[in-house]
Amino acid sequence: MREESVARILGELRENFESHGGMMKETMGRSMKGMFAAPPLPMLEELKEKNVETLEHSLRVSRFAIGIGREMGLNETTMTQLGWGGLLHDVGKLSVAQQILTKAERLDAEEFGEMKRHTIMGYELLNSGEYPNEIREIALFHHERFDGNGYLYQLKGAEIPLLARICAVADAYDAMTSARCYKEERTEQDALAELKRCSGGQFDPEVVSAFLKSLQ
Ligand SMILES: [Fe+2]
Incomplete structure (x- = not known):
């Protein structure tokens, strides 16, 4: 990877951390050293080149998720997994065809089928590095719904890992x-x-309530 692009994306991440009161920086900066053999910046850079909106969305999801995690009193290790998981939750979109990713009209059934696969593709992509399972599960399960009507596996309630339930709320809000x-x-x-209306249905009510508190 080009040195210049690593510097650029790091600069952008830093800017984002700082523009939100240092919250992301504080939570995720620690894990730059401890959590990965190398921070997953090449993947994020690829995502930026493919579809910059997805990277920006991922940064915001990570920030909202960290706010929720704090309200829920998650420990430090879990918080760093959550922050990075939010940032990497849609990384499987690297494997989705560009014309589907940026299509202006509603996706047809076949295209939506391919789009849904970004969850499992993300899980698999994150297999190639040394990623904690908690981060991989965020990619795999962030479109499951609390009421069991999500995809890919129609998991329900506590069957869905907590960090994926948190990212689902952050993702939907963004x-x-x-x-x-x-x-x-x-x-x-x-x-x-809308989040309140769907609390206890599509979304975990405890997560929605923590999200509302985190915004106060
Ligand atoms: Fe997604």
């Missing part, structure tokens, strides 16, 4: 509040109302 090529964004107020 998806609702961001404009994407196929939809306009909702207001923060609307998105929060």
Whole structure:
């Protein structure tokens, strides 16, 4: 990997950590040394080159997830797994065809089938490095729903690992509040109302309540 690109993405990560009161920096900076043989920056750089919106979305998901984790009193190791897991949750999109990833119209059934596979592709991609299982499970299970209506495995409630339940809430909130090529964004107020409405259905109610507290 080019030295210059490593420096660039590191700079951007740092900027993001700092613009949020140092929260991400504080949580994830520690793990740069301890958690990985080498930080997974090449993968994030590839993601940025393929679809910069996905990388920006991942940064925000990580930040929201860290806020939730703090409210839930997770320990330090779990917090670093959560922060990095949020950042890497959609890394499987590297394996999704570009035209599907950036399609302006709604995906047809076949395309949606391919899109869904980003969960398992992420899990497999993260197998090639030395990633803790907790991080890999975030990639694999972040589209499961608390009520069992998610994908790929229709897991329910506590069958879904906690960190994946946390990232699901952070992911949904960010998806609702961001404009994407196929939809306009909702207001923060609307998105929060939707999270509350789906608390105990699509989302783990304890996670939703921690998220609401983290925003205060
Ligand atoms: Fe995803």
